[in-house]
Amino acid sequence: MKASRLAAVGTVAATAVLALSAPAFAHVSVQPEGVAAKGSYAVVNFKVPNERDNASTTQVEVNLPADHPLASVMPQKLDGWTVKVTKSKLDKPVSAHGEKISEAVTKVTWTADGKGIEPGFFQKFPLSIGALPEDTDSLVFKAVQTYSDKDVVRWIEPQKEGAEEPEHPAPTLALSAATEGGHHGSAAAEDASHSEEAAEHTDEAASAADGSDTTARVLGVVGIVVGLAGVAYGVLAGRRRTNA
Structure with a gap:
């Protein structure tokens, strides 16, 4: 009996809450x-x-x-x-x-x-x-x-x-x-457009600079590798002549 009464009370309370909140x-x-x-x-x-x-x-x-x-x-x-x-x-x-x-x-x-x-x-x-x-x-x-x-x-x-x-x-x-x-609001829109355009140019310049720097580094590494290969080849050639 107590359980059924509690269930009934809960149902009524829930219905009341929904009724009050519906207009919101x-x-x-x-x-x-x-x-x-x-x-x-x-x-x-x-x-x-x-x-x-x-x-x-x-x-x-x-x-x-x-x-x-x-x-x-x-x-x-x-x-x-x-x-x-x-x-x-x-x-x-x-x-x-x-x-x-x-x-x-x-x-x-x-x-x-x-x-x-x-x-x-x-x-x-x-x-x-x-x-x-x-x-x-x-x-x-x-x-x-x-x-x-x-x-x-x-x-x-x-x-x-x-x-x-x-x-x-x-x-x-x-x-x-x-x-x-x-x-x-044209002035604000124009300022925003100019700001975005300037940012794009800055990004492009930074990207180009990064690309140039990366290329220079790669070429430098390649040069070092080629130089080392040349030195190694010269040492080996000298040893062969000595042995001969």
């Missing part, structure tokens, strides 16, 4: 490929896991932040999914490359052509976005996940400072400090 890995999240620096352009991935056992994710909708509209939003073609980009008029025009933009992408929707994200799997949905704002440390996106059984989960709750994580947190992209060289 089921969140829709966003991460940059590399660095998302203020004032720059970046490629970000929206990671969508499927935490259901009996339904697939068939549609993912990402709403871009209205308080920081992005002038450029481009999705990457994704096999098995149809993407729709929705543009809307901005309440307040933004400036980009010296031009006023009154319309921007406000929503991107991916719809599965087939099974979508099956149970136990996840999918990344990439977007190229920019220029990233310079007056905030993060961007909050709102995501809507639709399942094959028509159930809808809205990941739209912002994380409040000092508060516990909400049940359905909105994907949040942290922005790093602006880098030198502007949004293109």
